[in-house]
Amino acid sequence: MTSPEPNIGHISKRLMSGDFGASPSAFLIDRDGVINEHRSGRYVNDWPDFTFLPGTFDAFSALASTSNPVIVVTNQSGVGRGAMSALALEDIHKRMVEAVTANGGRIDAIIHCPHPPTVGCTCRKPAPGMFVSLASRFGVSLPESVFIGDTITDLVAGSAAGCRSILVRTGEGVRTITTTAGFPAFDDGTAFQAVSHQSLPGLTGIARNLNAAVAHVILGWGGLRTSAGPINS
Ligand SMILES: [Mg+2]
Numbered sequence: 001m002t003s004p005e006p007n008i009g010h011i012s013k014r015l016m017s018g019d020f021g022a023s024p025s026a027f028l029i030d031r032d033g034v035i036n037e038h039r040s041g042r043y044v045n046d047w048p049d050f051t052f053l054p055g056t057f058d059a060f061s062a063l064a065s066t067s068n069p070v071i072v073v074t075n076q077s078g079v080g081r082g083a084m085s086a087l088a089l090e091d092i093h094k095r096m097v098e099a100v101t102a103n104g105g106r107i108d109a110i111i112h113c114p115h116p117p118t119v120g121c122t123c124r125k126p127a128p129g130m131f132v133s134l135a136s137r138f139g140v141s142l143p144e145s146v147f148i149g150d151t152i153t154d155l156v157a158g159s160a161a162g163c164r165s166i167l168v169r170t171g172e173g174v175r176t177i178t179t180t181a182g183f184p185a186f187d188d189g190t191a192f193q194a195v196s197h198q199s200l201p202g203l204t205g206i207a208r209n210l211n212a213a214v215a216h217v218i219l220g221w222g223g224l225r226t227s228a229g230p231i232n233s
């Protein structure tokens, strides 16, 4: 029996055709608590449960102006637990992509782990399996990519994958800061605060939300490296 694999969906024509170059650096983004509201103790099981966080469309609009793939990386164990069908998740992601696109944004792929923790897969964050898949499938250069998430699970996964990571204060973000030993105090009024953490190599900062994280990477870092040649189609 082969080990369970993550599921990659909604692959854009641009990513599929290699227009981002041979080893693109990518914007990797967690879903719940970063793109849409986190529902405490409950899954997002269908579209009415899905509420975009303020600033999300602005973030994706800014990302669309870059020459880097934009990929959502999400644990969705509700599928494996039987709380939601694979088809229902696909419908949520189709609508999410449509709404982002209609608002000037771009999502090039969505990778999710459908497995419950009991399966012991290597893709459920904090394991780095989804990142490894993106590297092998699309050549994503993990050390030059950035992962934006709201939980300690995200930060551990990002570190294990060798990515740079940014924690957002939306979703579980504030709880992550206050319950994780070794985090410095954060300034509520700041859009982006540079931080490092001994146990989380790659962690670079705390951002107010996805939009602030993206703005910091684009304006503060000058963006991610691009290797894209001319766009063919
Ligand atoms: Mg999350």
Ligand SMILES: [Zn+2]
Pocket (backbone or CB within 6 Å): 004, 005, 006, 113, 114, 115, 121, 122, 123, 124
């Ligand atoms: Zn998995």
